Amino acid sequence: MKHILLACLFISSIFAQDFSTRYDVHVSLFDHVGYADVTLKEDGKNYEIKLVAYTIGVAATLLSNRVETFISKGKIINGRYIPDTFVKIKETTKKTKHLTYSFNHEKKEIKLVEETTKLVTRLRPNLTFKEVQETSKEEKIEDQYMDNDSLSAYLNTKINCNAKQKSYNLVAVGAHNDKNNVLVSYLEGKDRNSAMLKFSTNAENIYNMRVEPFDKGDRIVDVLVAFDNDGYMKEAFMGEVFWVGKITAKRVYHKLTSN
Numbered sequence: 001m002k003h004i005l006l007a008c009l010f011i012s013s014i015f016a017q018d019f020s021t022r023y024d025v026h027v028s029l030f031d032h033v034g035y036a037d038v039t040l041k042e043d044g045k046n047y048e049i050k051l052v053a054y055t056i057g058v059a060a061t062l063l064s065n066r067v068e069t070f071i072s073k074g075k076i077i078n079g080r081y082i083p084d085t086f087v088k089i090k091e092t093t094k095k096t097k098h099l100t101y102s103f104n105h106e107k108k109e110i111k112l113v114e115e116t117t118k119l120v121t122r123l124r125p126n127l128t129f130k131e132v133q134e135t136s137k138e139e140k141i142e143d144q145y146m147d148n149d150s151l152s153a154y155l156n157t158k159i160n161c162n163a164k165q166k167s168y169n170l171v172a173v174g175a176h177n178d179k180n181n182v183l184v185s186y187l188e189g190k191d192r193n194s195a196m197l198k199f200s201t202n203a204e205n206i207y208n209m210r211v212e213p214f215d216k217g218d219r220i221v222d223v224l225v226a227f228d229n230d231g232y233m234k235e236a237f238m239g240e241v242f243w244v245g246k247i248t249a250k251r252v253y254h255k256l257t258s259n
Helices: 002-008 057-062 150-155 189-196
Strands: 017-027 031-042 046-055 067-077 080-091 095-104 109-123 129-141 167-170 182-186 205-211 221-227 233-241 245-258
Touching: 017 233, 031 057, 046 057, 046 150, 067 150, 080 150, 189 205, 189 221
Parallel strands: none
Antiparallel strands: 017 031, 017 245, 031 046, 046 067, 067 080, 080 095, 095 109, 109 129, 167 182, 182 205, 205 221, 221 233, 233 245
16 A cells, blocks of 8 residues: 555656646455545745545555645756655544654755654543543654655656656655665566556556565565656556555546646
8 A cells, every 4th residue: 555655646747737636546355445635736936745645444444544644845946846845644543643854955954853643541540541642742853865755756757767767766755765765667668568458548658666675575566657648647556465466546536727
């Protein structure tokens, strides 16, 4: 589920356009497990992109009604998306974790503020139990500087990976660390034709995201991503994953507004 959500972030804008898109996520074993809503607003100088991923049905039960939100805000300089802030929020029935990354590109620094709220059960003096809310907040400077977050990196895909430059290592807050490398490749020829068979409809361009596992004993995960001729993700496919089967994300709603 995590890697297919990464694919839902895999969006590349060709023109200055606002858009609103929904992707349905399906898993072989459980069928429809969730959906992701993606919106982008930009004016040629500034941008804000937001992805909210929801679980439903059995997946929601197993994952405590998890909702994950990703927000990137920043500037557009020479066609490249440069983040100022990146926010990750993970919400479940009893816990919310809110991470805010602030970029200082001049100092090559990233400040992280982590706020957590959770419900815990406490024993009262009368020997009955009560749920109480606990909160915590931590601030630190990240050990490693990166000039992109997950969302800005994917918005920059058209610059970083294309027919001329066929692959690049994705280095971004929220998508990479020292133990989990991600290689993005532009597919052509036989590789493209083979990948096309995985999708339900035709695509203009196809990319492969090769995600190395945290545990080197696990197998590498490949996520195929199909772009439509308007330059936006149309469908994503990930093959057999353990016992849950294949995972797909398909676009079910897409609205563009030219600026």
